[in-house]
Amino acid sequence: MPKSTGPSPQELRKIEKDRRRKQYEDIQVQGTNNSSIVSKRSVEMIYQSVCPPGEWFKHFVPKGKRRSPAINRGYWIRMESIRSMIIRIMESEPQKPVNVINLGCGYDPLPFQMLSMGHNMTFYDIDYPDLVKNKHDMILKSKEIQDLVGPDAGGLGLMNCDKYKLIGCDLKNHEVYKDQMKKLKPGVNIFIAEVSLAYMHFTDANKIIGYSSEVPNSHFLILEQILPAGTKEAFATKMLNHFSKLRSSLKCVEEYPLIEHQISRFQQYYKHVEVKNLFENWNDLIDETTKQKVDEVESFDEWEEFILFCQHYVVLHATNDSLVYKQPNVSLQSRPVVELNIKPDTKSLDLKYPASCVVGGSIYVNGGLGQTRSIKTYKDSEELETLDPPSGRMCHTFTDGILVGGRTQPGSFLKDVYRFNAKEAKWSRLEDLPVGVSRHSAVSVDTERILIIGGQSQKGSMILYNHKTQTSKLLQCSSEIDFSTIASFGCDFDVDQQVGYIIGGQTNKQSPRFSNKLFKFWLENDEFKHKMVMEDAEFERMDCKLVKYNETLVVVGGINYNQILGQDNIIVKVSVCGKKVVYGRIPDRVWKNHSPLMIGHNVVIHDNQIKVLNGGVVCYSFGSVYNPSYSIDW
Structure with missing residues (x-):
């Protein structure tokens, strides 16, 4: 056959x-x-x-x-x-x-x-x-x-x-x-x-x-x-x-x-x-x-x-006919790149937009958004039972034990202020601010006063708050950028030198618009003074964090107006004297296995290291991603 x-x-x-x-x-x-x-x-x-x-x-x-x-x-x-x-x-x-x-x-x-x-x-x-x-x-x-x-x-x-x-x-x-x-x-x-x-x-x-x-x-x-x-x-x-x-x-x-x-x-x-x-x-x-x-x-x-x-x-x-876009694409310059010494920490909290600070050698984290807005407080990533905690909130600040503002739902800004006693694990409510604030910055300028800058609120504000006397003083500032309304910017203050820095931030909520400038600021007879240091496309971020570290400024995360932040430029170092920007490259072993998403995060200095804590976003309809925590030596 x-x-x-x-x-x-x-x-x-x-x-x-x-x-x-x-x-x-x-x-x-x-x-x-x-x-x-x-x-x-x-x-x-x-x-x-x-x-x-x-x-x-x-x-x-x-x-x-x-x-x-x-x-x-x-x-x-x-x-x-x-x-x-x-x-x-x-x-x-x-x-x-x-x-x-x-x-x-x-x-x-x-x-x-x-x-x-x-x-x-x-x-x-x-x-x-x-x-x-x-x-x-x-x-x-x-x-x-x-x-x-x-x-x-x-x-x-x-x-x-x-x-x-x-x-x-x-x-x-x-x-x-x-x-x-x-x-x-x-x-x-x-x-x-x-x-x-x-x-x-x-x-x-x-x-x-x-x-x-x-x-x-x-x-x-x-x-x-x-x-x-x-x-x-x-x-x-x-x-x-x-x-x-x-x-x-x-x-x-x-x-x-x-x-x-x-x-x-x-x-x-x-x-x-x-x-x-x-x-x-x-x-x-x-x-x-x-x-x-x-x-x-x-x-x-x-x-x-x-x-x-x-x-x-x-x-x-x-x-094969005519083009229709009217605006050219933005071109960005290349930078020197230095590999970071960055290590993922074993403990992370699935929280977006909490507030963190160092008190008595420990890192405390309050609030933020998990499945709901949290009222919890954590000590070194472990939940801590506290007395009289503030209501659940996000986009607030926690500075040397003083918690300020934040929001519940969008547009509902909080003006309450709390002091945290770490030894007794107890919260005490202080006198309120004149206005509610969210996405602001708050820095200690001495042992008694906190400078609260900008953020989202019913009206712009710059407030010098004395948490000892529980009094507020509204400051005035004339500038090309209205610091009383700028939101989600990087900010740090050197108490010893009495000089602070502001970088990036959202200058217009509706459009939105971001600042691409680095400013130096100080207080003179309780008046806010400032000077622009430099401007750069790398600074055009919102929700970035800024820390002064070993005499340089380190910018951590956020969203850049012109580009996605990736392995080379999610963290950058700025030399104020030399007006120079250097990329901090995330090593391949970290990027591939513990990729950072540094949005809604916090940054503190602890044990002479930069600690990047918490954060995350909802990735459109694909689900949530939470940021691991990291320790950085630079």
């Missing part, structure tokens, strides 16, 4: 196993649409003053669920970036008809939003056949959408209306995709891939980009993740693990982790490429009036989390 030339039973089993695996992966990728669309619906429900008119997500998400303020704002800037870029491209070629081809459209109602606003465009929604079948069924149940798009002429996909087409196509089936592109109307063609190509192998994704570039008047807008500080940076690790657990790994970001990689990728197919991360889009695409409206939508005090998220997502525009 002739031998069989077909696959063996073992090969057939492998073929079937591969088919099921690919089918399962496709289902998981489609599942990412469900989470995304619910979050976008949350934005639509509460951001109505700064969203397109109408409620279009409700047709695809019957029961809305409110997301956190940081997630809401993150999804808003995602959607607004895409909308704004489409409009800019359209305005750059006003005489031509426009086609918008949404690759991996999911249940996104972008076409209905923009058509309802009167934009003269034709939309092509493309996604997996099963998914667009579900979308088609939902559209058929909505009279509002059907009235908007008009009658279905048939002959193209599941819907073929004059201004709206719905097409089922697995984008890995390149020949089918090429065939669909031949059916586009003449005009400007704007291809959108909002994280949809990110789940494909880069070779498959690049074929889609290549075929799209061959279409006349082609523009490609892609929103994808990047890894600006590598895979071991805490946010990146959390993000990658999140998608991996969902069985929808981010395959393209592994090949194109940096902005320059994405630029090179698209330059294979397009003549012109421009790219900005989402925080740059927030600054460049969104005008101040709109930012004011966004700020009024809901209480918001999560700038660090928002910026950190934005710095891991980019919008890239590639075209």
Whole structure:
């Protein structure tokens, strides 16, 4: 008998196993649409003053669920970036008809939003056949959408209306995709891939980009993740693990982790490429009036989390025609680098924005945010039973045993002051401040007085508080920067030399704006005096901490306005006399195994070492990351 030339039973089993695996992966990728669309619906429900008119997500998400303020704002800037870029491209070629081809459209109602606003465009929604079948069924149940798009002429996909087409196509089936592109109307063609190509192998994704570039008047807008500080940076690790657990790994970001990689990728197919991360889009695409409206939508005090998220997502525009971004990207200079002697400590507390100080040779930590705002006090990382503790709070200060202010929910500022008796483990409430403060700094200027500078409050303040007499004195300061309102800055004071330093900080809450300056300050007859020492892009941080250590200044952590803080520059040293900045490199063994996320953290000097304590953030919708504690010799 002739031998069989077909696959063996073992090969057939492998073929079937591969088919099921690919089918399962496709289902998981489609599942990412469900989470995304619910979050976008949350934005639509509460951001109505700064969203397109109408409620279009409700047709695809019957029961809305409110997301956190940081997630809401993150999804808003995602959607607004895409909308704004489409409009800019359209305005750059006003005489031509426009086609918008949404690759991996999911249940996104972008076409209905923009058509309802009167934009003269034709939309092509493309996604997996099963998914667009579900979308088609939902559209058929909505009279509002059907009235908007008009009658279905048939002959193209599941819907073929004059201004709206719905097409089922697995984008890995390149020949089918090429065939669909031949059916586009003449005009400007704007291809959108909002994280949809990110789940494909880069070779498959690049074929889609290549075929799209061959279409006349082609523009490609892609929103994808990047890894600006590598895979071991805490946010990146959390993000990658999140998608991996969902069985929808981010395959393209592994090949194109940096902005320059994405630029090179698209330059294979397009003549012109421009790219900005989402925080740059927030600054460049969104005008101040709109930012004011966004700020009024809901209480918001999560700038660090928002910026950190934005710095891991980019919008890239590639075209053979004209570019549309108006602001150039910021270029940053290189620095000398010295490897740090840094060691992770064995004990850490999962707390964000607590307050810490050294009393009697021990490190005390109070409050902060865990699952809720804490009232607990810790001594050397061990919980301590105390009498009459302050109420739960975060973003407060604890200076030489004196606790000041903080907040409960965003905008609810506290003005109470407490003295902590370490020997008796007892808290005593002192006279209140004139105003509540949060995200301020407080430094001892002598054994009786604390200078409380800036922060968020109902009105700006600089207060000299005498905790012996329990009296407050409001100080005045005239400066290009209003020190009474600057928040989340680095600050330290040398009592022996009677000189302090202020670095960075948030100078405008709404926009926001950060200071890039280092100031020297002192008190003269109880009047605040200051002098600018230098300015540098590395200082343009909020929530950084500053300590004077061995006659130099050390800046620890925070969020930088222009760049992600990574292995080389999350900690920097500043020579005040030489006006020189040196990077402190985290050794590989620490970075890879105990990657720092120095946000919402505290810094104290203890046993002649810099101790970095606590801290952490919620990484968008991926979950929380807490900062390990470290000891640094420099």
